[in-house]
Each structure stands twice: as C-alpha cells, then as structure tokens.
Amino acid sequence: MEILVAKTAGFCFGVKKAIEKAFNENGERIFTYGPIIHNKQVVDELKNRGIDVIENLDNIQPNDKIIIRSHGISKSEYEKIEQSGAIIVDATCPYVKHIHKIVEQKYNDGYKIVIVGDENHPEVKGINGWCKNTAIIINDIEDLNKVDKNIGKICIVAQTTFNQNKWYKISAELIKYAKEILIYNTICSATDERQNEAIELSKKVDIMIVIGGKNSSNSRKLYEICSDNCKKAIFIEDENELDLEEIKSAQRVGITAGASTPEYTIKAVIDKVDTLNKVVENKYEINNKEEIDYGFKNLSVGEIVEGKVIHITNDEVFLI
Ligand code: SF4
Structure with a gap:
C-alpha cells in the first residue's frame, strides 16, 4: 500500500504562532479566550502550565x-478587556486582522x-463585531434569500477557511443583487494551498483520510473536498x-490534516496505516518460506548455485 501524505497537513502559520505565544507566556492568571485550537491534548497541556x-x-x-x-475577536470584546484593566496578548492571525480592518472601514463608508462563512464560527462572529453585528452571513447558496x-x-x-468553490459560486450570485459591490477574497493562502493539495491528492488515491477535530471547520471542509474528489473519504480525530x-483493501491511501492537527497526531495515523504494509511484508515472508520448504535441494560441498539471499542465520543461508 502506498501512503501519500499532504505537504500542507497540520498547523498553519497562524495557529503555530498562536500556540507559541501561549506557551511562552508567564504569570499568575493567564487565560485563553476560548480554546487556543480545537485540540484537546494541546488545551490540556496549556492547562497543566x-x-x-x-x-x-465577565470575571476577568x-x-x-x-x-x-488566531480566530480573533470583535471590537467590543477588545474594549471590554481593556476597560477591565486586563492585559491583551493578541495572537489573532494577521489574515483575520486584515479582514477586521476591511470590514470596519467599508462599514464606515456605508x-x-x-460575510461568506459559518455564522456560528468564532472567527465569523468576531468579524461581524467590526461592523456592529450588522453583517449578512451566507454559508450556502440557499442563504442568498437573506439578501434584498x-x-x-x-x-x-x-x-479565512471557507471552501474556494463555494465562495466563487456565492460571490458570482451576489454580483447580480447589488448596484455596487466590493469583493475581497479573504480565504487565506494557507487554506487555499491546503484545499488545492487535498483536491489533487484525493483524485490520485483510493481512500483519503482527513485528520482534524470534529469542531474544526477547516478540517470539515477538507473532508467535504476529499469526499467530492475521491471514492471514499474518512474523517477522524x-x-x-x-x-x-475500512482501508485495508486500498492500493493508495492519502492523508491530510486540518490547521489545528498536531504533527504527532498525523504521525500516529501514518504509523497505524503503515502497519498494514508490515502485515503485507510478513505475508510475503511466509509465502516465500513455503517455497523454500517445498523446493529444498541437497547441495554438495563446492557446488555453485545462483539465487537471491533472503535470510541468513548463524549456520544457514536461504536462497530463492
Ligand atoms: S487558517 Fe489561515 S487565517 Fe486561519 S490561522 Fe491559519 S493562516 Fe491564519
């Protein structure tokens, strides 16, 4: 079985930076506002520290x-923290900050x-907070009925983690609605690369494994993409x-992972898939042993034979 692992699998730079920032903080009372990433082990490790x-x-x-x-927060939440006298350690991803700026400025310009995204996602809630929570939020073509x-x-x-294809379809439809329209494709390049690689990889393999938290929207989107392009996709945490x-009959298995999946989890999945290869190797050895047993031949001293050495012990050499 061939195992193909996406180069873009795992932490993106925004998540990496946020985690580094959190692990480097010292002090008495430190909190993350929401889990730093959708990964229990990382959150537990921070708790230990x-x-x-x-x-x-409310109680800061x-x-x-x-x-x-990295998802960022609304303007009013920044103000609330500042008013409380607490110290802000800002690990908002620069891509998300950029959206906040656009939204605030264009909202002020009338x-x-x-926002094309999931209204329940913290990043979208945060973005909406930069236009006083007045945005229309569209997650699917059907949501276009929300627009006058x-x-x-x-x-x-x-x-930032929205599905590119869905984004193009929705924004193309919206052009028909408005008299004047500004379109900012703010899907981040890390997401873009990850999704494009997932498309290419999932076309080449029999089964695609997507590793990510069940609450991770970018992992779920990767799964959707892989399901569209591969006979079978599996979503695991x-x-x-x-x-x-489920995968033992596949010739080629692809593996990708969401932006909040640590490297050790990806490695553990690769190792588990690879045990199937080890089973295949073992079977091969057993088959060959049978061949040796049945084809055993008496040799005399000085006789020259040709063959492939497959096993050596202290006093024997096995050839096929
Ligand atoms: S997915 Fe993109 S926007 Fe989100 S944290 Fe990572 S780099 Fe930043």
Missing part, C-alpha cells in the same frame, strides 16, 4: 493576561457587509478512530 480557557469576559480582573486566539434584491452597496468578505478494516 496554569493557562485555563475562559468562555466569557486587572492584570489578568487574556490570550486572543457598505452593507456580507435591490440592495445598494455591498462589501463581501470570506471566512486521531489514530484511535481509524478502523484499519
């Missing part, structure tokens, strides 16, 4: 350190903001969820 997760800002105190994760057909000026941005029975 005294960095807990808070889900709201002066001098607490609040780590903002554009209706449209005679809408004046609109400015469209995308959730780690090696424990991988059922080897």
